[in-house]
Amino acid sequence: MKPETVTVELSDRSYPIRIGCGIPGDPLFLCPHVKNKRCLLVTDSNVFPLFAGKITEAVLNAGAAGIASYTFPAGEESKHIGTILEICREAARAGLDRKSVILALGGGVTGDMAGFSAAVYMRGIDFIQIPTTLLAMVDSSVGGKTGVDLPEGKNLVGAFHQPKAVLIDTDFLKTLPHRQYLCGIAEIIKTAAILDADFFARLEANTERIRSMEPVFTAEMVKRCCELKASVVAQDEREGSLRAILNYGHTYGHAIESASGFTMLHGEAVAIGMRMAADLAVHLGVMQREDADRQAALIRAVGLPDRADYHPETVFAALFKDKKALDGTLRFIFTPETGKAEIRKVESADAKSVLEQNGNA
């Protein structure tokens, strides 16, 4: 596949998303971002042994003044403010200054924490996203949302801090476990469902290629998702309104994910959350039953779950821990028709009734 570039248009903070295979070895792309600069590579204990050597070599070949690394234990449990302090201390020990660069090599947790560290270290330095999971490639590495969790809820502390570049090497997916791959597919279905009916139909027509993680179709999906997300972020960087549609499936999804004690993966929870949001939309007369069934059919056809065992009261309580509902008002994203999205306030009794229909009290 020939490398392709999608640009996130944010005037003087615009940046390229470079998509291809084997591209970290391309010093021309990295060069303007790292040449003569001190770099800190942030990664987790799963990714470090797989790809840190390859990226370190590529960064040095591109002319960096030096590169140190910080590795944290893989998993959402590491996503707290203590890890940010450790990353910033490592940056200080490695002599990073205001012109230095942090590189985020990994999935969403790594990108969110490396990005937040870059946002606060010396009041803000540059960072580059190098996502290694499909989910991070199609969603979390693009758009500049960074942060960590609190015991009170997910992503409650953070900053908007756009990367200088996003480097997507689809070769990284060769070692990605199938369950993790499907988590990215959940975000891809989400993006198609809210923004692009033709893309949604293309996913429906290619479920076999998705199930087999076929690289050519994967690259096509990554590119289309990056284009769609880049366009939303360019219109509403700080989630004043439009950007919130990217949270489709996340209202129930986050609550189910946290009620599961994070044994369920984020993308699995989003898939279930989309199916339940569609049920709620049908219940409220916002969506046709046949459109909701179409979404559920696609979710199942690619091998994602669309149901979970949960206790409705526990998930209902978790709905109000989400930062979007801390004022006590529940807001849901609905897809009144495929490829279109809207945001609505919902009465808690309606949200609860869908939970009760699906749960196992």
Ligand code: GLY
């Ligand atoms: N993942 C949702 C967003 O970036 O806005």
